[in-house]
Each structure stands twice: as C-alpha cells, then as structure tokens.
Amino acid sequence: MTRPWILPMSLMVCGAPVATALVIEGSAGAAVAVLLVFVLLAWLHSPLAFPPSTGAVEARRRSALDGRPIVYWRAGCKYCLRLRIRLGRSARRMHWVDIWRDPAGAAAVREANDGDETVPTVVVAGRPHVNPDPGWVRGQLPPSL
Template sequence: MTRAWFLPLLLVVGGSAVATVLFLDGSPGAAAPLLLVFVVLAGVNSPLIFPRSIGALEAQRRSAADGRPIVYWRPGCPYCMRLRIRLGRDARQAYWVNIWRDPAGAAAVRAVNDGDETVPTVVVAGQSHTNPDPRWARGHLFPSA
C-alpha cells in the first residue's frame, strides 16, 4: 500500500516545494496554478483513481470463473485514465492489472498487441480489445449499467 502512494506523495511534496519557492520569490500568481497541476498529477497517479490492481494470473482465474472483464493498464496513461473516468463506478466491476507492477500482465498485453505494451487492453470473454472507445467499453462491458 505504501508503494502505491509513493509517486503521488512525491508529486505533492515536490510541487509544494516549488510553489513555496515561487511564492517567497514574489510570484504567488505562478505558484498557485503550478501547485494545482502537481496536485492533479498526484491524484491521477494515486490509488484513488484506479481500482486496486491484482496480478494477471489471478485476474485471468477470476475472470474465467465469473466472466468479468480484465483491464490491463499503467500509471500515467491518458487513455487508461479516459477509460477509467468514462466507466465511472462500474470500473470497479472489472479486474485491473497494472502492467508496470506485474510482469505476467505485461507479457499478456504484449502477446495480444504484436509485442507492444499498448494499454488499455481490455479482455472480455477471451477477446482482447486494445484502447477501446470508452462508449463501446461502457456498453459492452457493463450492458446493465
């Protein structure tokens, strides 16, 4: 858990330090937006945005049992963020695998994307969909939503 918060904490502390220096140098107009940018970046990279990641093998086992989709993603990916936001609360129904933390997840993504680690890669009923349109994903992953 601590490791998941390291980057967001680093962004907030670093942004606060830079904003403080700007503020003390007499540039409060530049300090405020810069701090806001760092806080937003911290939020985007925090565990608050993405559901808790599990390992690829566990996600595949669970998905085979209950049919829920698997979403392979990585922190900082704007397309992953777009998909996550558009899925809303329904995103928690999918199994999320962070390919930067799980070598098996990265290998699974490379296997279906000609050796590239293109994310988000969504697997539904054994079919992979690379960077699907969020409207398609919302309609196909969770038709009852």
C-alpha cells in the first residue's frame, strides 16, 4: 500500500531540490543540514518510526492474553507521532494497528468514534480512548512486562 508513504516521499522529493540549489550556490554545509532535516521529517512521518503493526484481530487476541493496550494509528498523523515520540521505549510494549493497512482496524476505529477514523485511538481493557495523554497511556501498561 502506497498511501502511508506519500508524505515521506513528498518530503524527500521537496528536500532534494532545495539541497541541490544550496550546493549550486556554494553552501554545501547548509545543503547537508537541510537535507538531514528533510530526511528526519520523512522518517518521522513514515511507518518506520512506529513499532511493527499487526492486524486488529490479532491485536485483540494478544491484548486479551497479555493485557497490553492496542494503539490504532496511521502514518502521517501528527497526533500519532506525538504519542509515539512521548511514549519512547514504552511504545514497543503495546500492540500497534495501522488502520491504513488493516481494514478491520479502520472499522474498529470507526465503531469507537461514531463513524470517524480519528487516531490515535488507544483501547485499554476493551475501552477506546481517543488521542489520550501519553503519560496516561504509559500508566496503563501492565507492570509485569
């Protein structure tokens, strides 16, 4: 599926000519800095910045077994990115479902949000929470992991 890669690739396509123009002007250092900023932004908005996704059905099954929250997200969402960054290493202790890759995940989010695909939607103990505070989410992790 290409939709999650549209924003990261657009950032790379925009950054390359800007860096090239700076090199032509003789500002190689500035060109490297600008290119690094565009690469970092592209990476942050790509699926690569998030833990590996699983399907919604599998995430629900695993969550029922281990009690870990399920995070429904999509690439390019600034609120998902904020949650992911603020969770730090704790993010790997949750089940992540990319709603653009999993139709069942998108359906679960629509069901929890009156038909809207509002993300991040975090499901803790079967209850959905839309765009919750990252500190609160971290506090919902089971201590035995």
